[in-house]
Amino acid sequence: MVRYGYTILYITDPVKTRSFYHGLLGLPIKAEHGSYTEFETGTTVLAFNTKEDVRSMIPYELPDKTGQQSIELGFVTDDVQQLYETIRAAGHETVLPPTEKPWGQIVAYVLDPDGHLIELCSPVSSSN
Template identity: 50%
Template sequence: MNLKLRYVILYVSNHEKSKHFYNEILGLPIRGEHGTYIEFETGSTILSINTRESVKEITGLNIAESKTSQTFELGFVVEDVKETIENLRKQDVQILVEPIEKPWGQVVAYVADPDGHYIEICSSLD
């Protein structure tokens, strides 16, 4: 079996707020949009969003109305973590953890999207 991660779908409460956050604030280009489902270009993996209501209707899965705990994070690599965090702060993005250099040399910071999903903004390890 040869598995490749092609896309991640975030379940969101407010389609327009999330679209604005990922497209306008983070600057991710929209790859495709079909109703409440949106795909954003991020490189080799596509980031998608869809409303909880739509996902319930499409899949028949039991989707919780709200999150109760964090079980994952999204990680975005940038050239300058501190500059990126300052730009996000100016756009009223919730900064959870200020930039800090980790023992392995990577600079990381954390922000939250409109639904509270954790997003790591980090320097490359390459």
């Protein structure tokens, strides 16, 4: 049996990343080892590390630039507007203010310190 265990995204500044995901989003820190940080998100771990650290551990040349956006992280919250405003007030780039989708869900988009696309969304109602 195979199960999905974790996601690791590559970053440039561990301090800024911890500030965004722990300080602004409120995710509990599960583990920290140098530039590597794991956050509790439920059943799957979300982790971050610098490319330099990964290059020192495995024989794989990670590119310096990731190119076009190819991942989106979604975080469910009961107050999308408040979280969006908190992130905006902290100086992070925003993409889309809170918007109601046809199915009733509220979504907003921001960028984390490394430009990863972050969706802030309300829970999806089972009646929608």
